[in-house]
Amino acid sequence: MPKQIVRVAPGSTELLQRYAAIRAELKVPGAFPAEVVEEARRVAADPVEEVTRDETHVPFLTIDPPGSMDLDQALHIERVGPNYRVRYAIACLTAFVAPGGAIDTEARRRGQTIYSPDQRNPLHPPELSEGAASLLPDQVAPAYVWDMSVDASGEGTSVEVYRALVRSRDRFDYEQVQRLIDEGTADERLVLLKEVGLLRLAREAARGGANLPMPDQVVDHLEDGSYAIHFRPPLAVEDWNAQMSLMTGMAAAELMLGAGIGILRTMPPAEQRTIDAFRHMAKALGVPWSGKQSYGEFLRSLDRDNPEHLALIYEATGLFRGAGYTPFDGEPPEQPLHAAVASTYAHVTAPLRRLVDRFGLALCAAISAGEEIPTWVREALPTLPEIMRTTDSLANAVNRACVDATEAAVLERRVGEDFDAVVVERNERRKDSALIQLIEPAVVAGATGPGEPGTQVRARLTEAEIATSTVRFTLTPPDSR
DSSP, rough: OOOOOOETTTHHHHHHHHHHHHHHTOOOOOOOOHHHHHHHHHHHHOOSSOOOOOTTOOEEEEETTTTOOOEEEEEEEEEEEEEEEEEEEEOGGGOOOOTTSSHHHHHHOOOOOOOOOOOOSSOOHHHHIIIIIIBBHHHHHEEEEEEEEOOSOEEEEEEEEEEEEEEEEEEHHHHHHHHHHHOOOOHHHHHHHHHHHHHHHHHHHHHHHTOOOOEEEEEOOOOOOOEEEEOOOOOOOHHHHHHHHHHHHHHHHHHHHHHHHEEEBOOOOOOOOHHHHHHHHHHTTTTOOOOTOOOHHHHHHHTTSSSHHHHHHHGGGGGOOOOEEEEEEOOOOSSSSTTTTTOOOOSSTTTTTTTTHHHHHHHHHHHHHHOOOOOOHHHHHHHHHHHHHHHHHHHHHHHHHHHHHHHHHHGGTTTTTTEEEEEEEEEEEOOOEEEEEEESSSSSEEEESSOTTTOOOEEEEEOOOOOOOOOOEEEOOOGOO
């Protein structure tokens, strides 16, 4: 996978204008209304609910991308004999957001934080999401603490959820943690993150969980004001850290199902005909797939640097369709599973950035304490799926359009040039249309011309227009190369 960074000149006015136009075209919420900002400032200084339990002695740490200020999670792991105690602190918005208040009403309109390369349009006012409610280092903040016991095999054996004041001691980014672990200089908390993370990954594989190793195409806003687009190589620590969030989400789903009320993140199992078609493509591309391997195991074996494997990774998106939010109050859902997780699962670990998590956290804390479910939570559950569905679509559309615009900015002076590429997908409706991934730079774009998925081709750039986020290629016939 290409790892070099391709930059767009600092302060590219046309590109910045295009980012702004995308947000306007897609109606991304902008500045917060004055009453929301006023309420945020007031509750930041004087929270609406008091949290009295004190866990500030626990040396929590955070791991986030560099420069992040909206820190949802803080982690502490310790060894208990042959087992582990994992404490996962999640930002407590209920201490600041009054049901039915201005912040709550605006958050339900926004649904989630929308990210663009040059700015973020947050779910909550920065006074909270990047201030009083964020788990910033050395700041005392309220949190939902998930206190989980994990046995020597990585299996969670018990969970308690409670609200407490916490203070993160250390702030890391992923590359720092990976370097410390690789160099052998990490402290025990990070060493145990790797240890428990690997155990959880093994359990995921054993239960048939699947993770799609899609290339992570990233647009970065660099310190010098330039924008960079690249395929970010995965770090092992990201998988270990993700397992802590997954474990928490699985524990949340168990609590909800046990109490007969909740909202699950669900995904139906892939249909057999979809799996059969995927298996047929693997065979056609000459990629071995043992009859004993589940599709999750097979996906874990794929290499993003191999053209045939890369085409299969894009094809595998068909196995991961139908994800949504499923509320219930009384009888559990007919289909409660998240097929990719291979378990029941709920979103509860990103409340600063995702609306549904605030409700799931308050619900789980009440269940764990044996308390009545708050009325405001119960009443909101049926409304949350549509809010999250529409805002998920918005977030994805903004991201794709901004990446496309950045690709056009990278390539605008190279129209007419030929590039090495891999055909990763054919358009079933238009047989002359394909999706290609360039070997260099980090671009995924549409193309016309011959070429089967998994084959390396030469692609001539025919169009690169920032104003419309358009990049198009023509696949060069073999006899003209």
